[in-house]
Amino acid sequence: MRHLISAADLTRDDAVLILDTAEEMARVADRPIKKLPTLRGRTICNLFFEDSTRTRISFEAAEKRLSADVINFAAKGSSVSKGESLKDTAQTLEAMGVDAVVIRHSASGAPFRLATSGWIDAPVINAGDGTHQHPTQALLDAFTMRRRLVGRDAGLGRDLAGKRVTLVGDVLHSRVARSNVDLLHTLGAEVTLVAPPTLVPVGVETWPCEVSYDLDGVLPKSDAVMMLRVQRERMNAAFFPTEREYSRRYGLDGERMAKMPEHAIVMHPGPMVRGMEITAEVADSDRCTVVEQVANGVSVRMAVLYLLLGGSEPAVAPATTRTE
Ligand code: CP
Numbered sequence: 001m002r003h004l005i006s007a008a009d010l011t012r013d014d015a016v017l018i019l020d021t022a023e024e025m026a027r028v029a030d031r032p033i034k035k036l037p038t039l040r041g042r043t044i045c046n047l048f049f050e051d052s053t054r055t056r057i058s059f060e061a062a063e064k065r066l067s068a069d070v071i072n073f074a075a076k077g078s079s080v081s082k083g084e085s086l087k088d089t090a091q092t093l094e095a096m097g098v099d100a101v102v103i104r105h106s107a108s109g110a111p112f113r114l115a116t117s118g119w120i121d122a123p124v125i126n127a128g129d130g131t132h133q134h135p136t137q138a139l140l141d142a143f144t145m146r147r148r149l150v151g152r153d154a155g156l157g158r159d160l161a162g163k164r165v166t167l168v169g170d171v172l173h174s175r176v177a178r179s180n181v182d183l184l185h186t187l188g189a190e191v192t193l194v195a196p197p198t199l200v201p202v203g204v205e206t207w208p209c210e211v212s213y214d215l216d217g218v219l220p221k222s223d224a225v226m227m228l229r230v231q232r233e234r235m236n237a238a239f240f241p242t243e244r245e246y247s248r249r250y251g252l253d254g255e256r257m258a259k260m261p262e263h264a265i266v267m268h269p270g271p272m273v274r275g276m277e278i279t280a281e282v283a284d285s286d287r288c289t290v291v292e293q294v295a296n297g298v299s300v301r302m303a304v305l306y307l308l309l310g311g312s313e314p315a316v317a318p319a320t321t322r323t324e
Helices: 012-029 054-065 086-095 110-116 135-149 175-186 215-221 243-250 290-309
Strands: 043-048 069-074 100-105 124-129 164-168 190-194 210-212 224-227 265-267
Touching (some): 012 054, 012 135, 012 175, 012 290, 054 069, 054 100, 054 124, 054 135, 054 290, 069 086, 086 100, 086 110, 100 110, 100 290, 110 124, 124 135, 124 290, 135 175, 135 290, 164 175, 164 215, 175 190, 190 215, 210 215
Parallel strands (some): 043 069, 043 100, 100 124, 164 190, 164 224, 190 210, 224 265
């Protein structure tokens, strides 16, 4: 694997290797000094053309924990606002000697274009493109599910075979949903999408999942329920659902959460719109893994960077030589 553009590009073995490597990386977070020398002397550019809190900070934390030099680029305040193209921006970075580019862009396909254009030679990691893909989000979600539903140590080497995962909400605009459907299918999980009919993508019948409009019927059969944000910024105002109607039919409140099996978890990629897709009672409950997902994101992104750039050195020293 030279780039990470889409969760659909990952084989089961690729994905399990990333999840297992992320478990190794997670040990670093438990140390007093949360740093490995693995990417010392390598320069990584975080190229963000669209807003982000979790993904941008998480990649930066992951890069710094691997001792890389980090360049943060935000389109706001750059020469992009003067009309500079992606090609010229990329070639400027190439001239400065970056070893990898992490890119978020509002245009679906921008990371693929960057990776295949020949404009730069460095590996490209997709940090979310339009409504298309967000592969590291799907990996951190799978990592969280594996830890919670299979076990931290018991999960090593294993996938999510037979786990039932329900994604709820604005599937139409969700790159998180697309990435999760692809990755969860590869990992053997059974995925059900629940969405208002106007927020189900055309062609969904070709996706490797079921579609339901009955949230209350699906909840008792779910091991994990992932609520999706209603992405008003990508919607025509005419299609805005009213908050009250949306919450009544597709929102998760305490009463609905009680219909889930006792072991089942509630997930959300963030940012959450409390009161719309999820109530504060559910978001702040012990069953909600949203903060855990953020913490796991750093380990997963360290694993991806290590596997794309790390070379032959072991990521983490063997237990006998570890200084913890
Ligand atoms: N989950 C996610 O991508 O969040 P950000 O938009 O804050 O990065």
